[in-house]
Amino acid sequence: MKTPSAIEACKYRKSARNLLLENVKNHPYLSNCDNSVYTHLKGKRFYLPAYIPYIGPDYFSHFPKIICYAINQNLSPHVSWTNDWIDEWSKDFEYALDRLNLASKKNRPIPIKPYVEGFISLVALIANYCWVKSFGGELPNSIDDIISVTNFIKFSTDQDASSSSIPNFWWKECGDKYVKEEIKVLKPDIIIAFGQKTYKELQSIIENRKNSYYPKLIGCRFPARIASNKGRPLTKEEQAIWRNQVSPLICRIRQTNPSTYHKCKIENYCGYYVDAFRMIKTEFENLAIE
Numbered sequence: 001m002k003t004p005s006a007i008e009a010c011k012y013r014k015s016a017r018n019l020l021l022e023n024v025k026n027h028p029y030l031s032n033c034d035n036s037v038y039t040h041l042k043g044k045r046f047y048l049p050a051y052i053p054y055i056g057p058d059y060f061s062h063f064p065k066i067i068c069y070a071i072n073q074n075l076s077p078h079v080s081w082t083n084d085w086i087d088e089w090s091k092d093f094e095y096a097l098d099r100l101n102l103a104s105k106k107n108r109p110i111p112i113k114p115y116v117e118g119f120i121s122l123v124a125l126i127a128n129y130c131w132v133k134s135f136g137g138e139l140p141n142s143i144d145d146i147i148s149v150t151n152f153i154k155f156s157t158d159q160d161a162s163s164s165s166i167p168n169f170w171w172k173e174c175g176d177k178y179v180k181e182e183i184k185v186l187k188p189d190i191i192i193a194f195g196q197k198t199y200k201e202l203q204s205i206i207e208n209r210k211n212s213y214y215p216k217l218i219g220c221r222f223p224a225r226i227a228s229n230k231g232r233p234l235t236k237e238e239q240a241i242w243r244n245q246v247s248p249l250i251c252r253i254r255q256t257n258p259s260t261y262h263k264c265k266i267e268n269y270c271g272y273y274v275d276a277f278r279m280i281k282t283e284f285e286n287l288a289i290e
Helices: 006-026 082-090 093-097 099-105 119-135 168-186 196-207 236-252 266-289
Strands: 038-041 044-047 066-072 147-153 190-194 216-220
Touching: 006 093, 006 168, 066 119, 066 168, 066 196, 082 093, 093 099, 119 147, 119 190, 119 236, 119 266, 147 168, 147 196, 168 196, 190 196, 196 216, 216 266, 236 266
Parallel strands: 066 147, 066 190, 190 216
Antiparallel strands: 038 044
């Protein structure tokens, strides 16, 4: 497969951002936003709009192209960073639509909490590492350079940021309005879905596509929701995997200034990443055999 030149990749990225921005401008909100997070501007409710994925500057020049889907936007009144982000995004509608990319451009954390904490970014690096071992290629200097990442659900409920509070119709609408278009435009080789519901929805979208393009779909749970992974003692074999294959990848996660939004928890969940490594390694080894 021919790798695009740096100039071509830059053009592809600009075109992709424009197409995705046009899509969210045409569909900025759900059909019913009553339960969604909002703020007040000039005495009226202002609902935060949907937004496009973060797209790394080298996404289109790197192989494989990987997009990660977290579950939902984590904004609600009880979350510490909510007021700062809502205040900033509500003052600039264009910024709100492209807030993931513009935050990175300002050298701030990409505002998807499990990504900056390392959960998503390290799994994406593991996937890239296992791909390289099975099919060749190179690891990126920074995962931010080559990744695309977003939430499947582009909104938060106003009372509870947890995924359990998401109305079922939000899954359907976000899939139809945003996720289908994201996959069409970004053409990922690998999609990593975090959360069982996210995986099932993406699986349905991929299976119902009307062409022959089928990206590899990988499903992962969030480590924070698997209590047995925290502090789980590793076997000698697992310690070797962590020490020799997983831990060295951490240096490829971009470090931003510490804040309430960026508290790295990677080493609390070594068992989770070892399990992810084994699962993804097996997936790609089986793919190589097919």
